[in-house]
Structure formats: C-alpha cells, structure tokens
Amino acid sequence: MMLIAAGWISILLLLGGFALDSALAGLVTRNFDEQLSYMLLGMIGSAEIAPDGEVYFNRPLGDQRFLEPNSGLYWQIRAKGHEDFSSRSLWDLTLDVPADHYDAQPHVYNSDQFQGEPLRVMERSIILPGSDAEWMFTVAASREELDEQIKTFRSILIYSFAVLGVGLLLMAGLQTWYGLFPLRHVRRAIQKLRTTGVARVSDPLPKEVAPLVEELNALLAHTENQAEEARTHAGNLAHALKTPLTVVTNAASAQDPDLDKTVIREVANMRRHVDHHLARARAVGRRAAGMSRAEVWPSLEAVFRAVERLYDTTRFDLDGDKGATVALEKQDLEELLGNLIENAAKYGGGSVFVTVDPPGADPRPGLCEIWIEDDGMGIPEAERPRIFDRGARLDTGKPGTGLGLAIVRDVVEIYGGSVELAESEDLGGLLVKLRLPRAAV
Numbered sequence: 302m303m304l305i306a307a308g309w310i311s312i313l314l315l316l317g318g319f320a321l322d323s324a325l326a327g328l329v330t331r332n333f334d335e336q337l338s339y340m341l342l343g344m345i346g347s348a349e350i351a352p353d354g355e356v357y358f359n360r361p362l363g364d365q366r367f368l369e370p371n372s373g374l375y376w377q378i379r380a381k382g383h384e385d386f387s388s389r390s391l392w393d394l395t396l397d398v399p400a401d402h403y404d405a406q407p408h409v410y411n412s413d414q415f416q417g418e419p420l421r422v423m424e425r426s427i428i429l430p431g432s433d434a435e436w437m438f439t440v441a442a443s444r445e446e447l448d449e450q451i452k453t454f455r456s457i458l459i460y461s462f463a464v465l466g467v468g469l470l471l472m473a474g475l476q477t478w479y480g481l482f483p484l485r486h487v488r489r490a491i492q493k494l495r496t497t498g499v500a501r502v503s504d505p506l507p508k509e510v511a512p513l514v515e516e517l518n519a520l521l522a523h524t525e526n527q528a529e530e531a532r533t534h535a536g537n538l539a540h541a542l543k544t545p546l547t548v549v550t551n552a553a554s555a556q557d558p559d560l561d562k563t564v565i566r567e568v569a570n571m572r573r574h575v576d577h578h579l580a581r582a583r584a585v586g587r588r589a590a591g592m593s594r595a596e597v598w599p600s601l602e603a604v605f606r607a608v609e610r611l612y613d614t615t616r617f618d619l620d621g622d623k624g625a626t627v628a629l630e631k632q633d634l635e636e637l638l639g640n641l642i643e644n645a646a647k648y649g650g651g652s653v654f655v656t657v658d659p660p661g662a663d664p665r666p667g668l669c670e671i672w673i674e675d676d677g678m679g680i681p682e683a684e685r686p687r688i689f690d691r692g693a694r695l696d697t698g699k700p701g702t703g704l705g706l707a708i709v710r711d712v713v714e715i716y717g718g719s720v721e722l723a724e725s726e727d728l729g730g731l732l733v734k735l736r737l738p739r740a741a742v
Contacts, residue, residue, distance in 0.1 A: 306473035310466055318462050325458075326451050333447045334409050337423040340364065340440045341407060344376055348438070350431040356386050366390060373418070373443035380434040398424055398439045411444065419444040483507040487514065500525065545571045593716075594740045595631040597657050597669065598623045604638045612646040621657030625669045627737040629716055634737075640709050641673045641733050649675030649730055662734070668718065671735040674725040685722040713737065 340362070347358040356378050366374040370392040377387040377396045385395060397414050409423040424439040487510050490502045501518050545567035552563040598619075605617050627634060645653045654674045662670040680688060689710040713720050718737040725732040 302477050303470075303474055306477070307470055310469045310473070314462050314466050314469075318458055322455060322458055325454050329447065329450050329454070333421060333442070334423065337409065337421065337440050337442060338407055340374075340376070341423055341425060341438055344378070344438050344440065345425070345427055348378065348427070348429060348436070350429050354432065355383060356380070356429065356432075356436060362388075373445070375441045377439045377441075378436055379439070380432075380436045383434060383436075396422070396439050396441055398422075398437055402426075403435055404437075412441070419448070421447060483510045486510065487517075490514070491517075494521075542571050542575075593628050593630045595627055595629050595634045597625040597627055597634070597671065600631060600635045600638060601655060601657070604635055604642050607639065608642050608646055611643070614651060615646045615649065616652050617642075617646075618652075618654045619657075620655075621659060621671075622669075623657075625657050626740040627669050628740045629737060633712055633716070637709050637712060637735065638671075638673075640706065641735065644706070645673055645675035645677075645731070645733070649677040649728075652676045652728055654725075654728060665736065667739055668736045669739050671737070673733040673735065674728045675730040676725075676728040677730040679724055679729070679731045680722060688722065689720075 343362055344358075347360050347362065348356050349359050351357050362376070364374060366372040367376060367388040367390050369390055372390045375388050375391045375394075375396060377385060377391065377398065379385050379398055387395065394415065397412075403426040404424055405426065407423050407425045409421065412420045412422045414420065420441045421444045422439060422441040424437055427436050427438055428434070429436055483506065486504070486506050487502075490504050490506065493499060493504070494502065501521060502514050506514055549564055549567050552560050557563060601619055605619065609615070609617060629637075642653060642655065652675065654672075656672045656674075658670055659672050662672065689706050710720055713735065716738060718735070720736070721734040723732040723734060724730075
C-alpha cells in the first residue's frame with residue numbers, strides 16, 4: 302500500500318510540477334515579450350523619414366537604458382540600401398538581423414549572437430510614409446532577468462513539491478498504519494485462541510473488523526462441529542465393530558465348529574457398519590467443500606432404471622418439477638433416493654409414486670420436497686420415530702440390514718434437510734417426505 306501510494310504521489314506531483322512550471326514560465330515569458338512589444342511600438346510611433354531618406358526619431362525613447370552602452374536593452378532599424386540606425390547601448394555591436402525578409406507581425410525569438418549575453422529579440426517590418434524601403438525595426442533585451450525569474454520560481458516549485466510529497470507520504474503512512482491497526486487486535490485475539498485454549502474471539506474489537514471476527518468465530522464453530530462429528534463417527538464405528546469382533550474372538554477361542562459361518566456373518570455385519578459411517582463421512586466432506594449441485598429429475602430416472610431390474614413387477618410413476626436442482630452431490634442424492642425407492646418397492650404392494658415439489662406440499666423457502674409413496678402396509682405412527690435408528694427393522698421376513706434409513710437420515714441432516722414419514726392418501730401405504738436444500742441459482 303505504501304509503495305503504491307508513493308508511486309502515485311510521485312507521478313501526480315511530477316505531472317503537476319511540469320504543468321505548473323510550463324504555465325508559469327509561459328506567463329513570465331509573455332510578460333517579458335509584452336514589454337518588448339511596447340518598446341517596439343514606441344519606436345515605430347516615433348520614426349520618420351528625413352529629407353535625405355534616412356530614418357530618425359522625432360522624440361527620444363523613454364527608457365534610459367537605450368543610452369547606456371551594453372546595458373542589456375537595445376534597438377536597431379535596418380533597411381536594404383540604408384545605413385543601420387541603432388541605439389547607443391549597442392556601442393560597437395550590431396544586431397544580426399537579416400533585412401531580406403518581411404515580418405508583417407511582431408516576430409520574437411531567442412538569440413545567442415552576443416557572447417555571454419543571451420538575448421530575447423522582437424522584430425517587425427514597416428514601410429514608413431515617404432519611403433519605399435522595408436524598414437526592419439528590432440528591439441532586443443538580455444534574457445538574464447527572464448532566466449533568473451524562471452530559475453527562482455522553479456526553485457520554489459521544487460522545494461514546495463518536495464515538502465508536499467514528503468507530507469503526503471507521511472500522511473499515507475499514518476493512514477495505512479491507523480487503518481490497519483485493528484488487524485493487530487485480531488492477531489492478538491487469534492494468538493490468545495492458540496495459547497489459552499478459548500474457543501471463540503470474545504474480546505471487544507473495533508467495528509471495522511467485526512465482520513471478520515464473526516466469520517472467524519463461525520469458522521471455528523464449523524471446525525468444532527466437524528471435529529465432534531469425526532469423534533462421534535469414530536466412537537460409533539468402534540462401538541459397532543466391538544461386538545462382532547468379540548463374537549469372532551470367542552468363537553475362535555472356543556474352536557466353534559461353525560467358525561467359518563460366524564466369521565462370514567460378523568464380517569458382513571462389520572462391513573455394513575463401515576459403509577454406513579463412510580457414507581456419513583463422505584457427506585460431511587462434500588458439504589464442507591460447498592458448491593454441491595445436482596438435478597433431481599435425471600437422478601430419479603437413473604434410480605428407477607436400477608430398481609426396475611430388481612422389482613420388474615412393480616409399477617413406478619414419476620411426476621412434478623423436472624427442473625428442480627438441489628445442493629447435494631449427485632452420488633449422495635442418488636444414494637438417498639435409491640434407499641427410499643428400493644424400500645418402497647420392497648415393502649409396497651406393487652406401486653411406487655414419486656413426486657417432485659407436489660402441489661400439496663408445505664412450501665418452505667429454500668427447500669425442495671420429494672414425496673415417495675407406496676401401496677404397502679405402511680408403518681404405524683408410533684413406530685415411525687424409531688425406524689430411522691441403526692439396525693431397526695419392522696419386517697424381518699425380508700432381507701435387509703436396517704441401516705438404509707439410518708444412512709438416509711444422517712446424510713439428509715448433514716446437508717441441512719429433513720426426512721419425515723406419513724401415510725399416503727392416494728396409495729394408502731407409506732409416504733416419505735424428503736426435504737433437501739435447493740441449489741443457488
């Protein structure tokens with residue numbers, strides 16, 4: 302920030318300095334030229350032609366410097382075929398002005414024809430009454446005074462702009478230091494988090510960094526939640542694996558003749574628990590990554606094609622909003638829908654009806670609602686809360702692990718949705734209301 306400020310201040314001051322120097326130098330030079338113009342007009346107004354055809358002044362010029370040799374102010378009148386008429390200040394010098402060109406208007410320029418004395422020269426061609434000659438009127442003045450004035454104000458400009466530049470840099474540095482000072486409070490607060498073990502930034506901080514602190518506390522809370530979820534998953538998985546491992550160990554120690562069957566059964570049980578917790582961990586990781594997005598209708602069609610191969614006698618119907626998009630990973634969405642639709646086909650009576658954002662749904666902002674209905678026996682209202690528990694099964698006559706609905710509930714809640722069981726009014730069986738967060742447009 303300081304380097305950028307210094308660069309811009311330097312560039313702007315240089316540009317401003319050059320512009321002001323050019324303007325002031327032009328103003329001083331114009332004033333100097335106006336004085337020469339007044340003198341030239343005075344010469345032209347006083348000039349007449351004598352009987353011998355030469356030019357003379359009918360009255361003396363007002364500036365006494367024309368009478369002092371080498372005074373720095375000179376005049377001269379020249380015409381072709383006539384003697385030069387010049388001021389005493391020229392003494393034995395002559396202004397080198399060509400007489401073979403005509404200047405209808407005053408012509409001003411710089412000249413170095415006098416050694417050690419730079420000149421500012423103004424000339425004009427005039428045809429005087431009583432003469433056919435083109436008389437070149439010339440007035441010249443030393444540029445020492447003009448150059449000294451320009452040098453003086455340039456010195457003032459350089460000094461002033463240098464002081465201004467240093468002052469601006471100091472102010473920019475002070476502003477930067479003061480503006481970034483609240484971040485030092487944040488640094489100390491974060492250091493306190495690391496050294497004292499406090500969970501949040503609770504110290505009073507300037508309002509400029511309050512949004513930053515709020516986001517930091519939200520990030521800490523999110524990290525704590527993820528760490529707690531990881532600890533819970535690890536504990537649940539360890540608890541779930543402990544019993545099968547104990548069974549296998551006891552069978553092996555007792556040299557059970559059915560050891561092979563016991564190992565296969567318990568390994569399958571452990572694999573189901575591992576799959577369950579891997580699904581939860583995968584959902585947590587994808588939620589943390591953010592920007593998840595999946596289209597509901599293509600996922601439903603893919604699940605229907607897979608389930609129809611297993612239950613070819615079941616009739617599947619799909620209706621609703623074809624453009625619905627949810628903030629889930631496609632793989633997780635299809636796993637949720639697959640579990641619910643397969644359960645509906647397995648325990649239903651031969652019909653499964655899925656509706657995306659049905660007209661009778663409870664409109665909740667930011668949520669997409671998917672109804673999955675079947676024509677089976679349904680689930681008694683008293684039994685519905687526990688059906689989502691791990692291992693819970695109401696119909697033990699059909700194959701299953703009891704982990705499908707538990708995975709559905711866990712993954713849905715991780716993404717910020719919900720799942721609810723009710724009775725289907727159209728088919729008479731179970732109605733599953735799946736609510737998922739919509740993807741941002």
